[in-house]
Amino acid sequence: MSIFSQISFKDQAFKLRENAILDATTAVLSSKGFDLMTMDDIAGVVGISKPSLYKHFKSKEDLVGEALIRLIDGAIEYMAQLDDALSPIGKLSALLEWALRVRLAGGMPFLPSTSPQVREMLMRNMRYVLKVMKLNGQLEKLVAAAQKTGDLNPDLPSDVILFSYYSRTCDPAAEFLQKFSKMSTEDIVTHMLKVAFNGIK
Amino acid sequence: MSIFSQISFKDQAFKLRENAILDATTAVLSSKGFDLMTMDDIAGVVGISKPSLYKHFKSKEDLVGEALIRLIDGAIEYMAQLDDALSPIGKLSALLEWALRVRLAGGMPFLPSTSPQVREMLMRNMRYVLKVMKLNGQLEKLVAAAQKTGDLNPDLPSDVILFSYYSRTCDPAAEFLQKFSKMSTEDIVTHMLKVAFNGIK
DNA sequence: TATAAAATCTACTAATTAGTATCGGATATT
DNA sequence: AATATCCGATACTAATTAGTAGATTTTATA
Numbered sequence: 001m002s003i004f005s006q007i008s009f010k011d012q013a014f015k016l017r018e019n020a021i022l023d024a025t026t027a028v029l030s031s032k033g034f035d036l037m038t039m040d041d042i043a044g045v046v047g048i049s050k051p052s053l054y055k056h057f058k059s060k061e062d063l064v065g066e067a068l069i070r071l072i073d074g075a076i077e078y079m080a081q082l083d084d085a086l087s088p089i090g091k092l093s094a095l096l097e098w099a100l101r102v103r104l105a106g107g108m109p110f111l112p113s114t115s116p117q118v119r120e121m122l123m124r125n126m127r128y129v130l131k132v133m134k135l136n137g138q139l140e141k142l143v144a145a146a147q148k149t150g151d152l153n154p155d156l157p158s159d160v161i162l163f164s165y166y167s168r169t170c171d172p173a174a175e176f177l178q179k180f181s182k183m184s185t186e187d188i189v190t191h192m193l194k195v196a197f198n199g200i201k
Numbered sequence: 202m203s204i205f206s207q208i209s210f211k212d213q214a215f216k217l218r219e220n221a222i223l224d225a226t227t228a229v230l231s232s233k234g235f236d237l238m239t240m241d242d243i244a245g246v247v248g249i250s251k252p253s254l255y256k257h258f259k260s261k262e263d264l265v266g267e268a269l270i271r272l273i274d275g276a277i278e279y280m281a282q283l284d285d286a287l288s289p290i291g292k293l294s295a296l297l298e299w300a301l302r303v304r305l306a307g308g309m310p311f312l313p314s315t316s317p318q319v320r321e322m323l324m325r326n327m328r329y330v331l332k333v334m335k336l337n338g339q340l341e342k343l344v345a346a347a348q349k350t351g352d353l354n355p356d357l358p359s360d361v362i363l364f365s366y367y368s369r370t371c372d373p374a375a376e377f378l379q380k381f382s383k384m385s386t387e388d389i390v391t392h393m394l395k396v397a398f399n400g401i402k
Numbered sequence: 403t404a405t406a407a408a409a410t411c412t413a414c415t416a417a418t419t420a421g422t423a424t425c426g427g428a429t430a431t432t
Numbered sequence: 433a434a435t436a437t438c439c440g441a442t443a444c445t446a447a448t449t450a451g452t453a454g455a456t457t458t459t460a461t462a
Contacts, residue, residue: 031317032316032317032318033236033315033316035234035236035237036236036316036318038418038419038420039419039420039421040419040420048440048441049440049441049442050420050421050422050441051421051422051423051439051440051441051442052439052440052441054420054421054422055439055440059420059421060420060421089402110315114234114311114315114373115233115234115237116232116233117233117237151402152401152402153399153401153402156392156395156396156401157382157384157392159377159378159381159382160374160378160392160393160396161396161401163373163374163377163378164372164374164393164396164401165401166373166374166377167372167373167374167377170373171365171368172315172364172367172368172371173361173364173365173367173368176360176364176367176368177360177361177364180360181358181360183358191357191358191361192361192365194357195357195361195362195365195400196400196401197400197401197402198354198399198400198402199396199397199398199399199400200353200354200357200362200365200366200397200398201290201352201353201354201398201399239448239449239450240449240450240451241449241450249410249411250410250411250412251411251450251451251452252410252411252412252451252452252453253409253410253411255450255451255452256409256410260450260451261450261451403462404461404462405460405461405462406459406460406461406462407458407459407460407461408457408458408459408460409456409457409458409459410455410456410457410458411454411455411456411457412453412454412455412456413452413453413454413455414451414452414453414454415450415451415452415453416449416450416451416452417448417449417450417451418447418448418449418450419446419447419448420445420446420447420448421444421445421446421447422443422444422445422446423442423443423444423445424441424442424443424444425440425441425442425443426439426440426441426442427438427439427440427441428437428438428439428440429436429437429438429439430435430436430437430438431434431435431436431437432433432434432435432436
């Protein structure tokens with residue numbers, strides 16, 4: 001076995017484990033939130049020790065930042081592969097649907113919407129902020145375009161629409177329905193989308 | 202000074218401080234959330250020592266429970282004093298407006314919507330659960346009535362409406378608007394209500 | 403003013419957890 | 433097979449915080 005393939009194999013294993021760590025982090029974040037998530041939790045789920053975990057990520061802050069960056073990357077990628085012929089509101093609807101499905105599968109943490117502390121922490125993470133700004137820019141354009149055609153209410157300030165749109169991706173109603181009603185994931189997604197765009201009237 | 206008036210005076214002071222403690226708890230909960238709120242925080246804000254705090258509430262769990270019970274009592278009282286001539290959807294709108302104003306004034310914690318741990322803790326609190334059930338019963342009736350008249354969408358399952366309604370009381374969009382837009386509280390409330398009932402379309 | 407009673411605070415314990423120093427064991431080359 | 437290198441785990445430190453014991457001060461009455 002040559003030196004090169006060996007290194008590459010190790011790198012591959014390293015990368016694989018890194019992904020497993022990020023998966024675990026996303027899952028634990030989704031269920032317990034940032035404050036209650038411990039590094040021992042993550043190490044335990046992945047099946048490695050805490051020092052090994054610190055070989056990959058230098059702090060809890062860093063780890064969570066990377067997990068969220070991966071999530072936003074997912075959203076950006078999802079946006080990129082959408083059919084360009086789709087209308088602005090069609091794209092917004094598709095992305096929200098994607099987010100709701102990810103959430104219902106247990107892969108979308110509430111943060112950073114809920115805790116100012118966590119929000120501040122993330123805002124110090126340059127890479128995270130850049131990703132968020134990129135996605136936000138795309139969404140702003142879609143909202144503006146949809147307001148122009150009247151597909152979204154032109155009388156509402158655009159930030160009201162945008163912030164409300166974001167909020168729907170972490171709407172606790174979805175989880176309540178999953179937990180306390182016997183509704184299928186499909187139905188929950190359908191209804192949540194309907195409520196997001198048309199309200200409850 | 203008679204023994205009776207003295208006792209009553211002491212009781213009064215005790216009650217006053219208890220209220221101050223609950224105020225502080227609600228405020229700290231709203232800003233930091235349950236996990237980051239410490240008993241020292243509360244004692245510090247009120248200006249008493251931790252042991253004195255424990256004279257009033259036997260644990261953090263108990264303290265938070267009482268604070269939330271007081272909040273729900275506020276909602277129930279608000280409902281009770283509404284004009285009975287008001288339509289079901291009028292009452293729902295009024296209560297949501299009340300909740301949004303309380304929230305924007307920093308007096309409405311996110312919990313229990315966000316953390317399963319906190320939710321579980323609260324579910325063990327019988328008095329809290331009873332209050333919640335009482336309020337929930339009233340709201341269920343209002344939703345059903347409003348669906349019957351067509352003021353709320355009759356095609357949506359009633360729990361979708363009810364859970365969505367609850368979610369709007371802790372919609373992070375309100376705080377984002379307060380923080381990042383120059384909008385007045387009045388405008389934020391107006392727009393949030395509009396979005397809640399009519400969506401963003 | 404002196405004493406009894408109550409309330410309040412200072413200073414502690416025990417438990418948790420982020421982060422690390424060091425040791426033992428696996429892997430690869432000679 | 434022997435040795436060098438690297439990886440990971442055990443077992444620690446330091447800091448935080450819920451909850452409490454005991455000292456101290458305040459208040460009320462005689």
